[in-house]
Amino acid sequence: MTKKTQQREYFFDSIRAYLMLLGVPFHVSLIYSTQSWSVNSPVPSEWLTLLNDFIHAFRMQVFFVISGYFSYMLFLRYSRQHWVKVRLERIGIPMLAAIPLLTLPQFFLIKAWTTKIGNWSSLSLYDKFNALTWDLISHLWFLLVLIVLTLAGVWMFKWLRESKTAKTEYSDLNWTRLSIAILLCSLAWGTVRRLLFIVAPQLLGNGLFNYGVMQSLFYLPFFILGAMAWKYPAIKGLFVKPVPWTFIGSALAFVAYVANQTYNRGDGWLYEIDAVVSMMMGLWMVNVAFSLGHRLLNSHSPRVTYLVNASLFIYLVHHPLTILYGIFFVPEISNNTLGFLTGLVFVFGIAFILYEFHLRVPLLRFLFSGKPQR
Incomplete structure (x- = not known):
């Protein structure tokens, strides 16, 4: 066993908690965006579409860097x-618990009250299984990806730990070189997807393959980058030092992301361009989030500690609550901005009440944390 002590870096806790909690405004704004979702408002909102696109374009890339770290x-x-054992328990138990307790009831809710699934009785056995896969994994996809990356990490982290590269080896690393490396990764991912689109397009519509393989490959570079930031202080130093052009690059990448979403189509190069732009923006937003977090959030706060502890539970329960809100309340509120703000109050309010309730039930605490309860 190797022990390594280091002063706790509170800004990582803060960023991780806020990224998880951003899932609530992301999905509530998705109702009011131009994207087709399980539930949508009668008339989409331009500014909520932009908000939704912005959150989606970088959030999980930054999250997986922290996770790898x-x-x-x-x-x-x-x-x-x-x-x-510890990692699979902390990830796998909440995922397995959330499927029967959250996403299965959510599936029946969508099936009964929306047109997303269509005529269930007319679907083939494979189509039914695939529909179940998409909806049962649903917003739990990042836990499945973390399981895949954890299993891959047994080999990757062993190689990284045994690497003879000196800790000062990356002292000359800069954002240009790092950007080129991520650009190559995005092009490789896009090449794999395009080849699959040509030779086996049915795989791209398979929920389990999409979540377990394609999403894992997409976030793998960020997961590895986070691990390298722990081993090599020069990489971490690069992340926490603000660089003006990464801020500018993030803004330009977001413009390109919106343009691609607006003017491209799924049967064209939408997803390949999306991968390039999202990976680049995700990388540059690591600098934006880490540098601002290091400067503004690097201190102990009981409030942040509470949010860190609550963030996974809030994320797990918010999705069915958002769909409930979209089905029963959105049609009654004609103003999109008011509906969005009301949705935030509805989802966050009930989610935090449920969180407090689950804290008082040891079995629920175990199921939604994967941690043994004293």
Whole structure:
């Protein structure tokens, strides 16, 4: 077992909590966006579409950098077997608990009250299974990706730990080189997707393949980058030092993201261009989020500690609450901005009430955290 002590970096906790909680405004704004979702408002809102696009364009890339950072830290602290056990428990148990408790009821809600699934009785057995896969995994997809990356991390982190590269090796790394590396990763992902689109397009419509393979490959570079930021201080230093052109690059990448979403189509190069733009914006937003977080949020706060502890539970329960709000309340509120703000109050309010309730039930605390309860 290798032990490594380091002063707690509170800004990582803050960023991680806020990224998770951004899932609520993301999905509530999705109702009012031009994107087709399980539920949509009668008339979309331009500014809420932009808000939704902005959150979607960078949030999970930054999240997986932080996840890789802490995953590698724990890998150094525990034996490999214990690390795998702890990580799979913390990720797998909440996911497995959320399927029967949250996403299965959500599936029946969507099936009964929306037209998303269509005529269930006319679907083939495969189509029914695939529809179930998409909706049962649903917003839990990032937990499935974390499971895949954890299993891959057994090999990747072992290689990284045993690498003879000196800690000062990356002292000359700059944002230009890092951007080129991520650009190449995005082009590789786009090439894989385009080849699949040509030779096996049915795979791209398979929910399990999309979540378990394509999403895992997309976020793999960010997960590895986070682990390298723990091992090599020069990379972490690069992340927390504000660089003006990454701020400008993020803004330009967002403009390109919106243009691609607006003017491209799914049977064209929409997804490949989206991968390039999203990966680049995600990388540059790492600098934006980390540098601002390091400057403004790097102190202990009981409020942030509470949000860190609550963030996973809030994320897990917010999705069915958002769909409930979209089905029963959105049609009654004609003003989109008012509806969006009311939706935030509705979803956050009930989610935090449920969080407080679950804290008082040891079995629920275990199921939604994966941690043994004293």
